[in-house]
Amino acid sequence: MKYIVSLLVVCVLQVAPARAELRIEVTKGVDNAVRIAIVPFEMRRTGALPTDISEVVTRDLTLSGRFETLPVSQMLSLPGQPDEIFPRDWRLLDVEYLVLGSMEPAGEGQYRLQFFLYNVFNQSVQLSQAIQGTTEELRDMGHYVSDVVFENLTGIDGAFSTRIMYVTATGPIEDRQYQLNIADADGARVETILRSREPILSATWAPDGHRVAYVSFENDGRPAIYLRDLETRMVQQLTSFRGLNGAPAFSSDGKQLAMVLSKDGNPDIYVLNLDNRRLRRITRHYAIDTEPSWTPDDKAIVFTSNRGGKPQIYMITLSDLSVERLTFEGDYNAKASMLPDGSGLVMVHRREGIFHIGHLDLRRGRMTVLTETSLDESPSIAPNGSMLIYATQVGDNGILAAVSIDGGVKFNLPSSEGDVREPAWSPKKRVLFEPIAE
Amino acid sequence: MGISSIRGMVLVSVTALLLAGCTSTEQEEPDVAPVTVEPTTTAGTAGEMREPETVAPRRPMVQGGNLIVPLGDATEELQGLFYFDFDQAIVKRVGHTELNKHAMAMKDDRSLRVRLEGHADERGTREYNLALGERRANAIRAYLQAQGVLGSQMEVISYGEEKPAAMGHNEQAWAQNRRVEIVYK
Numbered sequence: 001m002k003y004i005v006s007l008l009v010v011c012v013l014q015v016a017p018a019r020a021e022l023r024i025e026v027t028k029g030v031d032n033a034v035r036i037a038i039v040p041f042e043m044r045r046t047g048a049l050p051t052d053i054s055e056v057v058t059r060d061l062t063l064s065g066r067f068e069t070l071p072v073s074q075m076l077s078l079p080g081q082p083d084e085i086f087p088r089d090w091r092l093l094d095v096e097y098l099v100l101g102s103m104e105p106a107g108e109g110q111y112r113l114q115f116f117l118y119n120v121f122n123q124s125v126q127l128s129q130a131i132q133g134t135t136e137e138l139r140d141m142g143h144y145v146s147d148v149v150f151e152n153l154t155g156i157d158g159a160f161s162t163r164i165m166y167v168t169a170t171g172p173i174e175d176r177q178y179q180l181n182i183a184d185a186d187g188a189r190v191e192t193i194l195r196s197r198e199p200i201l202s203a204t205w206a207p208d209g210h211r212v213a214y215v216s217f218e219n220d221g222r223p224a225i226y227l228r229d230l231e232t233r234m235v236q237q238l239t240s241f242r243g244l245n246g247a248p249a250f251s252s253d254g255k256q257l258a259m260v261l262s263k264d265g266n267p268d269i270y271v272l273n274l275d276n277r278r279l280r281r282i283t284r285h286y287a288i289d290t291e292p293s294w295t296p297d298d299k300a301i302v303f304t305s306n307r308g309g310k311p312q313i314y315m316i317t318l319s320d321l322s323v324e325r326l327t328f329e330g331d332y333n334a335k336a337s338m339l340p341d342g343s344g345l346v347m348v349h350r351r352e353g354i355f356h357i358g359h360l361d362l363r364r365g366r367m368t369v370l371t372e373t374s375l376d377e378s379p380s381i382a383p384n385g386s387m388l389i390y391a392t393q394v395g396d397n398g399i400l401a402a403v404s405i406d407g408g409v410k411f412n413l414p415s416s417e418g419d420v421r422e423p424a425w426s427p428k429k430r431v432l433f434e435p436i437a438e
Numbered sequence: 439m440g441i442s443s444i445r446g447m448v449l450v451s452v453t454a455l456l457l458a459g460c461t462s463t464e465q466e467e468p469d470v471a472p473v474t475v476e477p478t479t480t481a482g483t484a485g486e487m488r489e490p491e492t493v494a495p496r497r498p499m500v501q502g503g504n505l506i507v508p509l510g511d512a513t514e515e516l517q518g519l520f521y522f523d524f525d526q527a528i529v530k531r532v533g534h535t536e537l538n539k540h541a542m543a544m545k546d547d548r549s550l551r552v553r554l555e556g557h558a559d560e561r562g563t564r565e566y567n568l569a570l571g572e573r574r575a576n577a578i579r580a581y582l583q584a585q586g587v588l589g590s591q592m593e594v595i596s597y598g599e600e601k602p603a604a605m606g607h608n609e610q611a612w613a614q615n616r617r618v619e620i621v622y623k
Contacts, residue, residue, distance in 0.1 A: 173605060199600035201564050222595060223568075244572055244596065247565040260565065267569040288569040304566055310525070311566055332525075334563040348563050355561060375607065377563050393607060422564065 022187030022400065022420070028410035029065035034153060036061060037070040037095045041113065042080025042102040049103070049138055053113065056142025057099060057149070059186055060160045064150060065409030070095055082116055082125050090120045097126075099149055109134050112436070115145055117152060127152050131433040139189060140432050147429065157384035160185055161429035164389060165203050165212060166400060170418035180214060182230075185382075185425075187413045193228065206250045207427045213238070213248035213257060225259060227274075238272065247291050251298045258282070258292035258301055269303055269316070282316060283323075293337040302326070302345065304334040313347060313360075327360060329367045335378065336360075339405065340385040346370075346405070348377050357390050359405060370403045371410075380425045381405075389413075389423040498543050498550065503621040505550070507543050516540055518620035520578060521613065524559070527573035529581050537578070540620060541585030548588065553621040554578050556596040557603070559612035564598055571596035571618075578618045 038058045043049070061067040072078075076089040080102045090098060101115030110132055117127035129148060133141045140161065147158030164187075168179045180194040180203055194200060198217035205212055213227050224240040225248050239245045243262035250257055257272045269282040269292045283289040287307035294301055300317045307314075313327040313336040327333040332350035339346070342362070349358030349367065357371045357379045373392040381388045387409070389402045394412070398419035401412045413420075499506045505516045518540075520533040529537070544550045556571030575594040583589055604611040 173602060176601075199597065201598075201600065217597070217600075243594065244568055246568055260569070262569070262572055267572065288566065288573065290565045290569050291563060304563070306525075306566075311562070332562060334566050350562075375560065396605070396607075 022183060022190075022413040022415050024059065024063045024187055024411055024413055026063055026065055026409075026411040027401075028408070029068075030408050033066055033068040034097065035070065035093075035095050036067050036097045036099065036149075036153075037075060037090065037093070039075065039078050039080075039098060039100040040072060041100070041115070042078075044080075044102050044104040046103060046105050046111070049111070050135065051138035051142070053103070053138055053142040053145065054099070056139055056186075057146050060143060060146035061150065063186060063411050065404065065411065066150075066154060081114075082118055085118060087120055087123045095120055097149075097153065099145065101145075106132050111135070111138070111141075113141055113145070117149055130436040132436060133433060137432060139184065140430065143184065143186075144433050156386050159382040159384050159387065159425075159429070161432075162383060163209075163426040163430070164400075164423050165205065165426070166391075166423045167200050167203065167421050168415070168418045169398075169421070193230070201422060202247050203422060204248055204250065204424055205427050207252055207254045209426050209428050209430065211254075212424075213250065215246050215248065225257075227257075243267075249293050249301075251294045252296060253298060256298075258294065260290045260292065269301060271301075271318075282318070282321065291335045295338050296340055296342050302336050302338055304336070313345065326362075327367075330358075333358070337379065337381060339381060340383070344405075346379045346381060346388055348379065357388065357403065368407070370405070370407050371401070373401065378422045378424075380423050382425045383428050389425055391421045391423060498547055500550075500622040503619075503623075505540070505543055505620075505622045507539065514539075516543070516620075518622075520618045520620075522574050522616040522618070524561070524612070524616065525570065527570065527577045529577050534581075537581055538585060541582050541587050544582070544587045544591055545585070548591065550591060551623045552592050553623060554592055554594045555601075555619040555621055556594065556598075557601060557615055557617050557619070558599045559615040560599045560602065560607070561612065562599075564600070568596050568598035568600075571598045574616075574618050578620070 038054045040054045058069050062069050070093060077086060079085045079100055098118040101113060103111050103113050106112035112130060112132045114130045116125050119126045131141060131144060143160040146160040150158040162185045163182050164185055165182045168181060169176050171177045178196045178200045179192050180200050181190050181192050183190045196216060196218045198221055200214060200216050203212055203214035210231055211227060211229050213225060215223050216226055217223050223245045225238045225245050227236045227238050241261050241263035244260055244267050247260040248257050255274055257274055259270055260267050261270050266286050267288045267290050268284060269289050271280045271282055285307050287305055289303055289305045291304040292301045300315050302313060302315050304311050305314050310331045311334045312325060313333050314323055314325050316323045330349050330351055334348045336345045336347035344362050345360045347358055349356055351369060354374045355376050356369045357376045359368045359370050375393040377391050379388045379390040387402055387404050389400055391398055392401050398421045399412060399414045400420050400423045403410045496508060504518055506513050507516060516539050517536045554575040556575030558567035558570045572594060575596060579592050579594055602615045604614040
């Protein structure tokens, strides 16, 4: 047993790349967390692999805040398949569910994972699946298992196979280095897609998850909106008008990009048709109009405006350009986005001088403050609509933190260096595996 | 051009009136903007000057983004930083004297080009702060235009909260970051 534990540690150390990863610290979990044990998967005809899949699953389920995972060191046995389970061992430990399984080679660089979700109380297999992947996909296989288990036990779509894009700024004030990074939803496997000495901001995902848009000042210190294909790495500069070129936001069909331009004198919302490159002006007001985001049906755009004197959230219907004010509570509401089911908005909300993330329930008209931190900004909703990630300040560093929409689960993703900011949750899971028919 | 500069002038004077009506808590500058910089003599008349040895430049000089103007026998480096209140884009009266010197120099030498870089403090959202920084730079631009500077001499760029002048998460740092920098090219 000790041997297994130390082997795990070695594996974790080996995969830790030189780049600063985001760690996870769960700061608040649900009171009635499900007690689950993820048994290290049995290795059949294979040595230690570069990634320990059960470790990935443990990390995922722990950070979800809805599970309490049993440390391997406390397990009395390590079954690899259901017929090796002694239910009494697990009942003694108050474990409600087990995740277990085995890995075996399946041809050139391929591995097959058979995994089970076992209900200790019923003494029955609740779920059984097999998937196959390459050495590079071991971590993805772990996230896949987490999603399947999470969905089965909570009824909520998992978000472990999603990714997070964010910006880091490092170095002294007069010599800042900016990076645009993409990492797994658990903060691991960081990939830098852009480095610059000029600011990068407002990065956002296209709904297909293959393209991203962002604002960069790399062109002679002037802002421009860029579109990048993550697979081909092709970059297109979409706009470089005089003045602001900011706040890109894809419509949910991916065909249109809302943005802010001030080329006509004031910051206003425009929509660029990505097929025919036609630009349509949406708002026309001498005040600041910015931070557009689409309603889930693409029929309206939610935006920030100080047309009433202070920044508040408004909605403009695209068919008739009629404008409706949505927020009335507080003197600073900005960067709102609508939940996938249209039931509410999350936004930056200032209360008693402190910037928090707020949730406005559109049905009840009630604003709830979700965060206890300050200088909170850039809320981004997970595709399952149950969590959001945002940027906050801890000490002198900007870090990312996440909170569930009901406020019940909270975790931080501190980074070892620099300022981390502007998280954007990818719009959907990466589908890499199909369950193998048995 | 004519209309927009008149509009700019009206805007500035309205702002000035509004400000005059308020009791300001800032340190007051002398009420009348004392324009101390005399128009520099043009190059054509330089031959008539009696002191060819003088070290004082006859024309303004750009150094590290700042402007150095002749002042009598000496020179003066113009202050290029102008500060703003939270969520505000009103040019403070305390900066008028210095802005007038910039305007005078740019009117005298139409080849001078500046970048007006607008900034905001870290509070609030990044894109809103970009818009706010642009507002601030535009307010400086309107002021200078009302003083006779050509629009074509000025370029406005907003960096929002992305390029703070001071780190720190307190009012002192924030006050230094809510600014417009006049950068000579």
